[in-house]
Amino acid sequence: MQGDHTFCPDWVRQHWGDTLGPALVQHIELTAIAIAIGFALSFTLALLAHRFRWLEQPIGVISAVIYTIPSIALFLLLVPFTGITRTTVEIALVGYTLVILVPNFVAGLRSAPADVLEAARGMGLTGRQIFMRVELPLAVPAIVGGLRIAVVSTITIATIAAFLLPQGLGYPIFLALKDPTPFKTEIYSAGALAVALALVCDALLVGLRRALIPWARQT
């Protein structure tokens, strides 16, 4: 089990239980929590921005600002407030999902064509009915599309969480790198898992989008 060999399958098998497996589970947990909270928050913010147009500008600016903050820096910024905990990591991750999801959701809510809205109004649908039966369903493509990007991005950023916490798939990599002769297998296997996780989620969400949009399938 030396760093000379490029890949050592035995190591993977031996250490699945104590290293890779738990890391994967933690990674999924971190991502899932961030996405769940991020989705709920983004949806609320998008509804508000849709209803009160003037909110769009400030939300856009704040998003742009958060976007430029490197994740490490964001994690560290939060440490004085929330300590070195999962909370810190989650807050940062949620922040990044907001940056992606809110513009997508708002664009989706806006995507209903004007003539469709006029016909709906002329037919006697109330404002609420127009929202629930026309605008919201038509926003689904953008919502799921945004989710796709957000999930993959979150999985990616979550690797950096290893800087703060001994959790997630970034941790084995981080440990390995501390070694003067880094153990390649550990790096490759953890890395491959992270990439695989992201790709699987990406594919799942593409499938979800296709399943939810029967009306676009046949053009």
Next chain:
Amino acid sequence: MSEAAEIIFDHVTKRYAGREAAALDDLTLEIPAGTFCILVGPSGGGKTTALKMINRLIPFDSGEIRIDGRSIDALPAVELRRGIGYVIQQIGLFPHMTVGENIGTVPRLLGWPKQKIRARTVELLELVGLEASDARRYPSQLSGGQRQRVGLARALAADPPVLLMDEPFGALDPITRLRLQTELRRLHREVEKTIIFVTHDVDEAITLGDRIAILRQGGVLAQYDTPDAILGHPADDFVKEFVGEDRALRRLALRTLADVPLQPGPGSGARLPAHTSLRNAVSQMLETNDEDVVVVDDAGNELGVFRLRDAGAAL
């Protein structure tokens, strides 16, 4: 199908702030129940505005609009609209719903039982010339003409006594437009609802309407009468120019050989069926340089002769 409703515009005026000309200027119009009424005119004439006032999409400043004697303000707007069919040029079909779901929108809002909605959908699809199987398709899979038929079916779904149509055929190619115009006329004969139809196309107005209301710039009513009367006796120079210099020929198109007194034979010209329009008959005589045509019935029996020189009197 339910009865049609009478619509009355009573001194309706609308002004937009900062504009000199009114959108509608003291419009008074009586549309008897079951009439196919066309609102026609140049842009700025207020025809679409007048239409959209009926279902309260556009408010007016003074006057009253009554449907079957009741002011349109008596009901909440949403309820009013559910009782009026509304068709627009870009149709506005809900892209995320099937044809069937689109058609069933207002019945669902009104709480109809599913069975009833389904039966009604099939009935309407056949009425507008589509197949029952089309109910499962999506708007993106249909042609422009098919979509407009669905739009029509959707507007008729809850069996409203009034149908509002805002330049519905404007975005279609001429052949499809002609076909849909013919179908709409047939539909109106079958269904007998009050239809208010907006167009800027004089020919379309003359083809379709029982009554035509010509609105001129500034929302002023220039003339309100049957197509024949407008063509034959235009109220002023504006109307004359609007309907065109060939209005006499157009009037000929409104009548057939069956509608006019015929002379006894023998004639020298072509044999034409009685349902031929006078205009086509005149065209035939000009083409072959004859002075008359022989009118026959469906079985081929001679009914009489129509002479070119009697065409003017026939108007």
Next chain:
Amino acid sequence: MLADTANLHTFVEAFRFIGDNPGFLATKALEQVELSGAAIGVALLVAMPLGITLGHLHRGSGVAIAASIFGRALPSLVLIAAFLTVLGIGFWNNMVALAVLGSGPLLTNSFDGVDGVDGDAVDAARGMGMTGLQILRKIELPLALPLLFTGIRVATVTVVATAPIAAIAGGGGLGDIIVNQASYRLSGVLGASFCVMALSALVFLALFALQAAVTPRGLRRTRVLIDQPRKELL
């Protein structure tokens, strides 16, 4: 992994750290800029022409799509670690890793930009007798400018912001401070983080201004802040 716990006081300390060590921080920042600059330079030379060419020929959209999917799914940490195992520790492994990182958005946006130019405009140009190269120069590139710049901006910000992580692989720069809490304490680490943020923001604004300045007047748009859907985040 940080061993300190901290409080708001640390923020003050962080600024003091910056104030106390301007020269040192500047040197480190410069190291980072050099690394990032080299990486972006390479990426620009490789990925951008490739994307533009493919877009012009309207071929290889699969490549562009794959680049975008992989670019998003590949954590920068993994990339850096992987290259370290191959190229050892130092400047080169990080430079290559960052170049690969930046190539994703460059390739994708360049392709999208040129491929997505109004087909009618290109047809008209071809009908007028322009050669392929002329069409590219006079029509496609100017019209693709917004997306091309978006690609450059995203790639650059990503690379600049990722560079701190390269410190664990010997990349130097402000990351050296950030990962070395033992020596610099949380205040130092925070201070360096602020510097990274400032650097990142500066680059973003500079590129944004450059884009606004270079865009042909007829194409000015007001909101190109966040580009969707292809975006790289750390």
